[in-house]
Amino acid sequence: MSRFFALFVAFITSTLLMAPAQAEVKVLTSIKPLQLIAAAVQDGVGAPEVLLPPGASPHHYALRPSDVRKVAQVDLLYWIGPDMEGFLARVLKGRSKPTVAVQALSGLQLRHFGEDSHSHEEEHGEDEHDHDHRPGSLDAHLWLSSLNARVI
Template sequence: MQQTANTKWFNRMILAGTLLTAGIAINASAAVLTSTKPLGFIASAITEGVMPVEVLLPDGASPHDYALRPSDVQKIRSADLVVWIGPDMEAFLTKPLQQVNEKKQIPLASLDSVKPLLLKGGEDDDHDAGHQEQHTDNAHNHDEHDHHHGDYNMHIWMSPDIAKQSAIAIHHKLLELMPQNKDKLDANLSQFEKQLELTKENIANIMQPLRGKGYFVFHDAYNYFEKTFGLTQLGHFTINPEIQPGAQRLHNIRTQLVEHKAVCVFAEPQFQPAVINAVAQGTNVRIGTLDPLGSKVTLGKDSYVQFLTQLSQQFTSCLE
């Protein structure tokens, strides 16, 4: 009888130890969670050798209208740190992040270091010669301005300067959470900043001959990149990739393709609308593809500079 009791006690201790070990394993697997893949690129440069990075949105999903699954909510709750742009871009994250401690999240667009670098939403259309047609189509005009994410353009990962400030913010937050990793975090940030400057110089040299060559993009997501490297977008088909452009806008773009002698019209991997082929048909305009989310870039310490380089190559391959 005594032996049986001892055996039961021993088994309970083993079970408790197993659960404790499992709990440690769960904690050890906690990660930095980013809303989109490009933010994951930036975070990965800082967390290299310290902790993993997970991306909430699957490849091919758009941050404009993503619907959270129960498993996504669990990831948000269990993450050590959540990095997102803010409610003007990822409205679907606003409610679940109300349940997360503010010390465990970074809304990048709200950072004091990022705010001065934001581009006004209205500026996006200043160089869009098709802008005037929005005032003739009330429904379409309403959709477009609703999607300007408030007053500012929220595709902030396209800006190398904002990416640098985002990396600094992630570094500082992780230092608070895990000061024991200071040396590694400091080294990672320093390496990222050096790589970013070199990459900016290389891309600027590559883009130099392309300045002044006009083109249209399907989805108005590239203003930060274009401003940084002096590219000349003539206009866009839509601000919200989920909303098809109106007939008047397509007519104006078609006219401009001829009048402005645009070199290229860009589609995206996530959106290959037939309207692009239809509008470009019968013109000398080439059709290219831009990937604003870096869907084929693998997360890693060099992934953000790889993303920028890939984007520059996609512009070059069509505009040259």
């Protein structure tokens, strides 16, 4: 199933990128790291936008009406997935254009919290690190691995 999904995404992406030059593909990413990866892929073809403003946390963001309009208008949207960006899940259910949940791509090396040998509580104060790292939950910071960045 995931192989089919990856092929489907590759087909849609290539179709959109091969559109006539006057019809630039509007790509939106949920967070800045995905935008940087998309910009490298789209180099010379278009400039992807990022949904979250600088400094906003994808763990606790609340969509504004202008964000919902932007999500509806773009041709292709990349987001990490519901483990990191739960605020997008409901809006994306009604979206008819291609949407890629990066955490669902095949070939990623996923890490779950609790797999490392240290405690995050020792490393970070409560004010510094306010998102959930329950043992067994997915570490949705997928772009931090160079191998995952290539897959994305």
